[in-house]
Structure formats: C-alpha cells, structure tokens
Amino acid sequence: MLILVKHGAPRLEPGTPPSQWALGPEGRDQAARIAGKLADFSPSAVVSSLEPKAVETAAVIAGAFGLLAELDAGLGEQRNDEGPFTDAVSFQAAVGQMFARPREVVMGRRAPTRPMRASPAP
Numbered sequence: 789m790l791i792l793v794k795h796g797a798p799r800l801e802p803g804t805p806p807s808q809w810a811l812g813p814e815g816r817d818q819a820a821r822i823a824g825k826l827a828d829f830s831p832s833a834v835v836s837s838l839e840p841k842a843v844e845t846a847a848v849i850a851g852a853f854g855l856l857a858e859l860d861a862g863l864g865e866q867r868n869d870e871g872p873f874t875d876a877v878s879f880q881a882a883v884g885q886m887f888a889r890p891r892e893v894v895m896g897r898r899a900p901t902r903p904m905r906a907s908p909a910p
Contacts, residue, residue, distance in 0.1 A: 791829060793822055795845040800876045811844040819845040823852035831855070837863035 796815025798806070811819070826849065834857045836846030846857035885894045 789829065791826065791831070793826075793845065793849065795819075795839070795841040796822075796848075798841040800879055802875060806879075807839050810840045815841065815845065816848060819848035820852070823849045827852075833858065835860050835863065837861075837865075839864070 796811050796818035798809035798815055799812035801809055831849070831853050832855075834846050834850035834853070834855055836842045836857050836859055838859055838861055842863075843857065843859065850857040882894065
C-alpha cells in the first residue's frame, strides 16, 4: 500500500525560497497527528523529498514507527521558488490562485517529469 502525505505547515521565511522553508510549530504538530492516524497501517518505510519541511515531516512520522526516513531527490512538488513572498498574506493569496486555477502554472514552474520507477513489493 502506498500512502502519500503532504508536509506540514511551513514556517514562512520572507526572502528565502519556499523549497528551503522548514516546518513551523503547527507543521510539527500536524506531522505528529498524521503519524497517529497512520498507526493502523503499520508503515514499513517513509520516503521524503529533499525539501526541509518534507524531511522534517517524514522524520516525525518515521520516528513514531521506529523507522528512519529515506530521502529521494526525485520526489517533489510544483517549484515555486521564484516568489517573491514578503509575508504570509501574499503567499496564501498565491496558493489560493494555484487551487483556483489547477491546470495552469500560477507561480514557479512544474516539477520536472520523469518516468516512475517501480519499487519491489515488501
């Protein structure tokens, strides 16, 4: 079974590319809550992109199951480092536009596409 989890809420850091943002306190709480909800599934692996907020989310979830999170440079989401985001309000407005126009690149650029690689079944 494959379960996809989005990273927790980041700490918005004006002047820093979003791909470099870390989790904020709320995001750490969210990661702990989702770990609890995943307990019934008994995860055997946790894999994360290289973005700090994703790595931190994965570490919290993996730690709840006595696992170490694995990193995969091929994982990622829409790239939106072109900002500039000076505050939470402008960032949230841009994210709102992404959801309002899901078929368009509203900010940044799409993540590179690549063939999916098969993982051996456990």
